[in-house]
Amino acid sequence: MSHDFDLLALGAHPDDVEVHVGGILALASDRGMKAGILDLTSGDLGTRGTAETRRSEAQQAARILGVPRIVLDFPDGRFTEEEVYRLRLMAEIRRLRPRLVILPAPDDRHPDHRRSHRLAREAAYYAGLKNYPCDGAPWRPEALAWAGGENPGPPDLLVDVSGVWERRMAAFDAFGSQFTQDASQPATRIAHPAFRRGVLGRAMHWGSLHMCDWAEALWCERPVPPALIQLVDRLNAPA
Numbered sequence: 001m002s003h004d005f006d007l008l009a010l011g012a013h014p015d016d017v018e019v020h021v022g023g024i025l026a027l028a029s030d031r032g033m034k035a036g037i038l039d040l041t042s043g044d045l046g047t048r049g050t051a052e053t054r055r056s057e058a059q060q061a062a063r064i065l066g067v068p069r070i071v072l073d074f075p076d077g078r079f080t081e082e083e084v085y086r087l088r089l090m091a092e093i094r095r096l097r098p099r100l101v102i103l104p105a106p107d108d109r110h111p112d113h114r115r116s117h118r119l120a121r122e123a124a125y126y127a128g129l130k131n132y133p134c135d136g137a138p139w140r141p142e143a144l145a146w147a148g149g150e151n152p153g154p155p156d157l158l159v160d161v162s163g164v165w166e167r168r169m170a171a172f173d174a175f176g177s178q179f180t181q182d183a184s185q186p187a188t189r190i191a192h193p194a195f196r197r198g199v200l201g202r203a204m205h206w207g208s209l210h211m212c213d214w215a216e217a218l219w220c221e222r223p224v225p226p227a228l229i230q231l232v233d234r235l236n237a238p239a
């Protein structure tokens with residue numbers, strides 16, 4: 001059985017994916033690959049914006065990147081690693097059949113991100129077991145990778161996203177309820193100018209290691225899975 005999605009990026013909340021790997025998704029789309037985003041929640045516990053606003057911003061960001069987006073209805077901050085949520089995610093993996101999945105960072109400061117990483121790693125494995133009672137035909141991604149969070153160690157893989165950087169940041173900025181400087185709104189960490197500078201600074205640093213203007217980083221298990229090497233080689237190949 002062949003895969004449907006070349007690449008699926010998973011986030012706990014709308015905007016998580018855009019913070020770390022929006023360039024990889026835009027580049028994959030431009031290279032003719034089928035890439036997509038799967039958000040577990042609509043971010044309804046966020047200090048700024050409503051669930052409806054964040055879902056609308058999420059779809060606008062996905063259009064900018066050129067990828068489809070699915071937003072599930074897990075309860076923000078309250079979903080668990082229990083079977084009910086694992087089964088929902090397993091069913092989505094079986095339905096979408098991604099070859100590669102990018103997860104949130106395992107040690108990120110946000111508990112939802114850490115929990116999403118653990119939940120998705122289990123779901124990706126169990127979705128491949130034919131005798132596991134779950135909707136859909138068995139499917140297991142060939143490889144998993146993950147974003148590095150805000151305080152990552154040395155990356156395992158780097159992707160040159162210089163050619164799509166402006167579009168990548170336009171998708172980031174589509175989440176105006178979260179990142180726009182607005183004195184009339186409550187002050188939050190991610191709305192502070194320093195947060196955006198962190199996104200830029202990390203991408204410039206990864207770019208300096210890759211000898212390009214802007215790069216995004218991925219982490220994975222060792223040895224690096226062949227499917228992940230193939231993906232990065234394809235993304236880094238001259239256009």
